[in-house]
Amino acid sequence: MxxxxxxxxxxxxxxxxxxxxxxxxxxxxxxxxxxxxxxxxxxxxxxxxxxxxxxxxxxxxxxxxxxxxxxxxVGNFVKSLRTCNFCKGEEEEGMPVAKELNQRIAGKAVPFTLKVAYTGCPVGCGEPMLSDIGVMKIGERYNLYVGGKAKGKDAEVGSLLMENLAPEELYNKVEKVIAVYAQMAKRRETFFKFFKRIGKSTIN
Ligand code: SF4
The missing domain is CATH 3.30.70 (Alpha-Beta Plaits)
Known part of the structure; x- marks a missing residue:
């Protein structure tokens, strides 16, 4: 049957x-x-x-x-945060911040699947600089990278968009970047291509 x-x-x-x-x-x-x-x-x-x-x-x-x-x-949504393994401890590596950020953005509809990575220290095991959006915890503050690409012959390291952010500033900034992408990108335009087209100043 x-x-x-x-x-x-x-x-x-x-x-x-x-x-x-x-x-x-x-x-x-x-x-x-x-x-x-x-x-x-x-x-x-x-x-x-x-x-x-x-x-x-x-x-x-x-x-x-x-x-x-x-x-x-599954599809054209913000994916759940790819994180490092928090080897140095939940609080020290900012796991609550990663959880809150994930809760705020994962599952939002976007023009093309959007990958966001989080890493708890500058060693960068979560590969934040090779993701569409990447977060790196440095001390008690957070650096935000955008426009990385891990795959293909045109693979590229992302650019530093903002540094030294407090958690609330980080959430707001990431939400703003996603909102700009959702509003201004062409249909099925990857974040990588979108970022190349509009440049850092428009997204910032
Ligand atoms: S990025 Fe840092 S905290 Fe996270 S797993 Fe790697 S070394 Fe550990």
């Missing part, structure tokens, strides 16, 4: 924490919604792609969230 239940793709992960981890409860929950033959895709952005039946979407998302899984739409 043909199974014609429409499925919808979600990106899920265990949230921002020490390393990109999943616990046993979360793994059991994910497998509950997979057939034996089905596969799950692990992305380079600390997310798993899973397809769930559209008619049970709300209930399944609630179930996922009950075990601490975070669920994000």
């Amino acid at each position: 043909v199974n014609d239940v429409k499925k919808i793709k979600y990106a899920i992960n265990g949230g921002i924490g020490f390393g990109a981890k999943l616990n046993a409860k979360q793994l059991v929950m994910i497998s509950k919604y997979m057939d034996e033959e089905e596969e799950i895709e692990l992305t380079t952005f600390q997310q798993l792609y899973i397809e769930i039946p559209e008619d049970k979407e709300g209930d399944i998302i609630e179930e996922f969230q009950r075990v601490g899984l975070e669920c994000y739409p």
Whole structure:
């Protein structure tokens, strides 16, 4: 019999924490919604792609969230923050700031998938300078980079947009950059191309 239940793709992960981890409860929950033959895709952005039946979407998302899984739409949205592993400790590396920033921006609709990376110290394990938007914690303040590109022959390191930001300034600035991109970019224009076209002064 043909199974014609429409499925919808979600990106899920265990949230921002020490390393990109999943616990046993979360793994059991994910497998509950997979057939034996089905596969799950692990992305380079600390997310798993899973397809769930559209008619049970709300209930399944609630179930996922009950075990601490975070669920994000797939497509032209701001992706959840790619973070470093916070090896030096939650407070010292600013995990609460990363969580708050993620909460404010992840899932916002944009012209093309937007990647944001966060890293808790200048070692830069979260590769913030190779993302569309990158945040680097330095001491108690934050540097903001934009326009990085990790892939392709034209890969490039991002530019420093602002430095020495307090957390609230960081949230506002990142939200503003995303709003400018959402309003001014052409349809399906990547942030990298958009930034090249309009320049630092327009976005700042
Ligand atoms: S960026 Fe710094 S705090 Fe984060 S994992 Fe790397 S060394 Fe540790």
